[in-house]
Amino acid sequence: MINIRDIKKALGWEYKVTKPEFSLDKEIYSQFKHFRLPLILLQLIMIIGTMGYMIIDDFTLLDALFQTGITFTTVGFGEVKEISQPGRLFTITLIIFGFLIFTLSITTVIQVLARGKFLDLYKERNMLYKIARLRNHFVIFNHNEYSIQLAEQFKRNHIPFIIVDPRDDIEQIAHKYNYPYFIKEETYTEKAFLKTHLSSAKGVISLSKNISDSITIIASVRLYEKELGRKNPYLIICNAESQKDIERLKKLGANKVVAPPELMAKRVSAMAIRPDMENVLEEFLYKKDTPIDMEEIYIKDDSWFIDQEIKDAHLRDKLKVSIIGITEANGNFLQTPKSSTKVRKGCKLLVVGNQAGIARAKLLVNDTIRPDYIDSMNKKDKFYV
Known part of the structure; x- marks a missing residue:
C-alpha cells in the first residue's frame, strides 16, 4: 500500500518542525487566567437563564437555551414563544446582568492587550520557533557598536546569528539594525542558552566592554558545553582592551580574543606600509560574495x-x-x-x-x-x- 508520508518525504515536501528548547506555553496560558471570571459568569448566567425559562414558562430545554442566548446577547430576535409577566421581569434581569458581564469581558480583554505582555510573549514564542530551525549559528552577547558592524559582516556572508541583550528596547534596536534574530535575556543565564538554541550553535561571541561579563559568559558556556557532552567544543570569541585581559580570557577558555585598538593599529599600519596588499584583502577576503x-x-x-x-x-x-x-x-x-x-x-x-x-x-x-x-x-x- 502506498504511504502518502513516504511520497512527501521522497519529493522533499515533508517539513519537520523543530520545537524550541525553552517553552513559553505556561507564561502564555497564565495570561488567560484573567478571563476565568467572565467565562464562569457567562456559564452561570446561561445555566440560570435556561433553568429560569424552564421553570417560569415551561420552556423545553432547547427553547430555554435559545431564549437565554438571544436575550443575553441582546440580538433582538424576539421571543421564542409567549412569555408571561414574571418571565418578562426575569428577561429584563437577564439582560441587565448580561450587559454587565459583556462590559466586564471587554474591559478584561482591553486590559490584557494594554499591558502588552500577551503580545510580547506571542512575538517571543514565534521568534523561538524561528531560532529552533538554526544550525551552526553564532550567539552574539550584548548589543553595541561592535555588534552592529559584526552583524553587517555576518549578513553579507550569510552567517546566521542571534543577538542577546537584556535591555527593554532590544526589539526596537533589532528593527533599526535589521537583526533577523534577537532575544531579550541576561547573557550568562541558562534561559538565554536555551532560548538561543545554543546546543546547535557553532560558537558564541562576547562583545561586552566589561571584562567581567566576558569572563562570566566564558565560564557559563564551557560549563554548559560539558553538561551537553559536546564532541566539538564551542568557538568562543571575545573582545578586550589590553594584553593582560587578552591573556586572562584565553586562559579561561576563549579561543580567540580581539583587541579593537590593536586591531585598528595593525590595519592602519598595513595600509601605510603595504597599501596594495590591503587593497587585495579588501577586494578578496572582506568583500561580499568574494x-x-x-x-x-x-x-x-x-x-x-x-x-x-x-x-x-x-x-x-x-x-x-x-x-x-x-x-x-x-x-x-x-x-x-x-x-x-x-x-x-x-x-x-x-x-x-x-x-x-x-x-x-x-x-x-x-x-x-x-x-x-x-x-x-x-x-x-x-x-x-
Whole structure:
C-alpha cells in the first residue's frame, strides 16, 4: 500500500518542525487566567437563564437555551414563544446582568492587550520557533557598536546569528539594525542558552566592554558545553582592551580574543606600509560574495592524508585550492610549503581558493579512504614527464 508520508518525504515536501528548547506555553496560558471570571459568569448566567425559562414558562430545554442566548446577547430576535409577566421581569434581569458581564469581558480583554505582555510573549514564542530551525549559528552577547558592524559582516556572508541583550528596547534596536534574530535575556543565564538554541550553535561571541561579563559568559558556556557532552567544543570569541585581559580570557577558555585598538593599529599600519596588499584583502577576503576565500583545515587523526606529500592530494589541479601554510601540532608555522612537504598528524592547513573548492577540500583530505582519482592523476603526471 502506498504511504502518502513516504511520497512527501521522497519529493522533499515533508517539513519537520523543530520545537524550541525553552517553552513559553505556561507564561502564555497564565495570561488567560484573567478571563476565568467572565467565562464562569457567562456559564452561570446561561445555566440560570435556561433553568429560569424552564421553570417560569415551561420552556423545553432547547427553547430555554435559545431564549437565554438571544436575550443575553441582546440580538433582538424576539421571543421564542409567549412569555408571561414574571418571565418578562426575569428577561429584563437577564439582560441587565448580561450587559454587565459583556462590559466586564471587554474591559478584561482591553486590559490584557494594554499591558502588552500577551503580545510580547506571542512575538517571543514565534521568534523561538524561528531560532529552533538554526544550525551552526553564532550567539552574539550584548548589543553595541561592535555588534552592529559584526552583524553587517555576518549578513553579507550569510552567517546566521542571534543577538542577546537584556535591555527593554532590544526589539526596537533589532528593527533599526535589521537583526533577523534577537532575544531579550541576561547573557550568562541558562534561559538565554536555551532560548538561543545554543546546543546547535557553532560558537558564541562576547562583545561586552566589561571584562567581567566576558569572563562570566566564558565560564557559563564551557560549563554548559560539558553538561551537553559536546564532541566539538564551542568557538568562543571575545573582545578586550589590553594584553593582560587578552591573556586572562584565553586562559579561561576563549579561543580567540580581539583587541579593537590593536586591531585598528595593525590595519592602519598595513595600509601605510603595504597599501596594495590591503587593497587585495579588501577586494578578496572582506568583500561580499568574494571569489577567493582563505581558511584553515584541521587534519583529523584517521585521515588518509597523514604522512602523505602535499602534491598527493592534487588540490590545485582538482579543486583549484592551494595550501599556503601549515601549522604543525607543536604550533610551528611553515610558510609556503613545498609540494613534497609531508602532512603530519594534528596539523592545520592554511588554504586559499573559492568557498565551494575549500568545502570539498575539507571532505577530501579528512576522508579515511584514499580517493580513487589520485592514482590516475599520478599516472598522467608520470606520462607527461
